[in-house]
Amino acid sequence: MAILGVTGWLFLRPETVSPRVILTGGEVLTMSPTAGARSVEAVLVENGLITAVGALADFSDKDAQIYDLNGRVLTPGLIEPHTHPLATALLGAAVDVSGFTHSSRVEVMQTLRKAADGAALTPWLIAYGWDPVAIADLAPPSLSELDEIAPDRPMVVITQMLHEVFANSAAMAAASVPFQSEQHQEGVIRDENGKATGAFRELNAVNLILGAMPTADPAMVELLLRRQYAVYAKAGYTSIGITGAVGKHEDPVGLLRDVGHDDAPLRSFLYLLSHQKGDIGGTDDFKILGTKFWMDGSPFTGGAAFADAYEDTTLTKDRMHIPHGHLGPLTPIAHDFLAKVSSLQAKGHQIAVHAQGERALDAVLAAFEAAGPAPSGVTHRIEHNALITEAQIEKARNLGISLGFFVDHIYFYGDVLPQIVGERAQRYMPVAQAMRSGAVTTLHGDHPASPLDPLRTLRVAVERRSASGETVTAPDQALTREEALRAMTLMAAEQLGQGATLGSIEVGKRADFTLFHGDPLTADWQDLAIAGTWKDGQPVHTGYSGWLRLGPVWSVFKNMLF
Ligand SMILES: [Zn+2]
Structure with missing residues (x-):
């Protein structure tokens, strides 16, 4: 019974609308390049494509479902042209010590202590977001401080910009970094007596520590990534540009391709790292566009x-x-x-x-x-x-x-x-x-x-x-607000080479929309909120049934139990 209940819950499908639907009853900002951000009364969508835009009377003869916007504001789907979903998903599972949520060193150290005292769900304690630029009194942690917080379990604290990590003695031991050494090793910061400080600076030294971390269960990574896509959609995005498939995984390109297809709540457009392989092109849901450099x-x-x-x-x-x-x-x-x-x-x-x-x-x-x-x-x-x-x-x-x-x-x-x-x-x-x-x-x-x-x-x-x-x-x-919204819709679509099919509410384009509470061009900021997204003419569902998959869930449990 319990299992039936769980699977039933997992496969609950959200409501869908008719393949022929008219969206009306709220402001529609087309962001059409020829007519500015022009507001229209209604949009007709047929089989995932926008087939008419204008006054409701113009296409009320169509045998279509009426979808009432209920005063919400419809814009082209927001597009995030530069993001790293895999790294975001993985670091999202780490302990947050960032300047976004902390304002003093005392607060940051408290968070680390609390995390170390909590249940150890992962073999290493990983904290992310250490930010001495945002937090004025954030002096680097000493090795003894880190060892006091986590005496036995490897702990690593990663800086916000990912260019430095602080490791405790257990993490250094796992990475085979000697506590005492006269030898200079690039980026491994030692005091004048050759004692390690726990600080590792820039790519090679950072990788020395991060490379020693056990790889996360691939099924867990897949679940975290699927959940991350739902988070993007919930935030209001209908497409993302993945500028470099960074994130610890044995086949990040394959994973992004799999998750990018398969009922993804948004479209994804990938730039490879120069050592990664993949053919240019793909489907409407997932495409490889090119290569990312620094x-x-x-x-x-x-x-x-x-x-x-x-x-x-x-x-x-x-x-x-x-x-x-x-x-x-x-x-x-x-x-x-x-x-x-x-x-x-x-x-x-x-x-x-x-x-x-x-x-x-x-x-x-x-x-x-x-x-x-x-x-x-x-x-x-x-x-x-x-x-x-x-x-x-x-x-x-x-x-x-x-x-x-x-x-x-x-x-x-x-x-x-x-x-x-x-x-x-x-x-x-x-x-x-x-x-x-x-x-x-x-x-x-x-x-x-x-x-x-x-x-x-x-x-x-x-x-x-x-x-x-x-x-x-x-x-x-x-x-201006209109310019900013255009930068986040039509221009982002053009940057990704998708300007012909995405980025504005115009006939012939895909029916990807973002719904707002409040008009993004005029509302007081505090009255503005994301009400949902649509992709291919259907509302996007971001609840559990949108991203949980029985396969990886079972695999994670199996690996935890046996
Ligand atoms: Zn980036």
């Missing part, structure tokens, strides 16, 4: 390749460990990026490349220019663009390159930005300049680097205010 790192780790040095402040010196005069390096990819672009674009790949500082942007733009237009007609994209200059924006626009902005930096780090980049904060994330230049301009949250919340992203692009409310960064770079 030309530099994060401004909050000293990794962004700026034209001028980081500021000399207490924050940069003592908490970020940035040396005087530091410019931030280009990654090794700089040496053969042009060759990579040329060969990949000939094979139909779209290139997405991370570039924050002016030097990284110069290197990327020079390579794209030298490679010439892609034979397939795909246009490439540049990610984050923190300090892109006016001249670089012009060049990108002329080359047909789209620009995606991680505008939430302003929300989470706006208060401390001047301590890192000084006057340059006045041109940080120049979203309005990019959009008004005519370049395809988009907004992203780069999860897990920020918490999933498209309404926050929309608002930050419009207000450019920090979380504390104290700082407004470069107010002249504010978008």
Whole structure:
């Protein structure tokens, strides 16, 4: 009986609407490029496609189900063009010590202690989100502090930007890192006596520790990923761009492909890492678009390749460990990026490349220019663009390159930005300049680097205010609400090469919608909320039955029990 009950609950299917349905009874914002954000009375959907848009009287003769919007506002489905679902799903299962939820070191250490005292569901205690930039008094944990919190169980604390980890003695032992050594090992931080501090900095050293972690049960990872897709849909997204299949798994591309098909609550578009294999193309639900590269790192780790040095402040010196005069390096990819672009674009790949500082942007733009237009007609994209200059924006626009902005930096780090980049904060994330230049301009949250919340992203692009409310960064770079919504719908679709089928409510496009309580173009922010999403002309269900699958559930239980 119990088993029947459970399976019945698992396979409960949500209600569906007729394949021919008219949505009306609320504002419809088409975001049509020819008519602005024009509001219409009704939308006719047939077999997953939008077949008419306009006044209800125009198609009331159609034998269609009427779906009452009940005063809610219908927009094209929101599109997140730059996110990492697998890493978000995995780190979402870690202990959260982030600056999004903590404001002092005492609070962070309390969270770690509580987690260590709780039930050990995983062999290692993994905490994510340590953020000395967001939390002013967050001095690094000492090894003895970590050992006191977790004396026997391996524990690792991962920084928000993923460039440093702190490991306790048990984790170092598991990774075969000697406690005492005269030998220098890149990124393994030791005191003057050669004693390990527990800190591991930058890719190689971080991987030394993370590589020693036991791999999660694949069935568990699959469940977490399916749940993560439901979380995106619940947040209001109908499509995501996966800019690099990062996340510890033996076959991340295969997993993303499987989960991306199979009744996924949203569409996913994947960029491979350069060592991953996969054919370009796919279905309407899941496509491989190209390859992701990094030309530099994060401004909050000293990794962004700026034209001028980081500021000399207490924050940069003592908490970020940035040396005087530091410019931030280009990654090794700089040496053969042009060759990579040329060969990949000939094979139909779209290139997405991370570039924050002016030097990284110069290197990327020079390579794209030298490679010439892609034979397939795909246009490439540049990610984050923190300090892109006016001249670089012009060049990108002329080359047909789209620009995606991680505008939430302003929300989470706006208060401390001047301590890192000084006057340059006045041109940080120049979203309005990019959009008004005519370049395809988009907004992203780069999860897990920020918490999933498209309404926050929309608002930050419009207000450019920090979380504390104290700082407004470069107010002249504010978008109008209509521009911000266009960046998150039509322009995001264009950036993903899907502008012909997604991104606006127009005849011939797929019936992917986001429903809002309140009008995103006019409502008070506190009155605005996501009411749901539709994909292919059907409401998306995000409850358990939307993502739980009996196969992996059984497999997880089996592995736990036997
Ligand atoms: Zn990213």
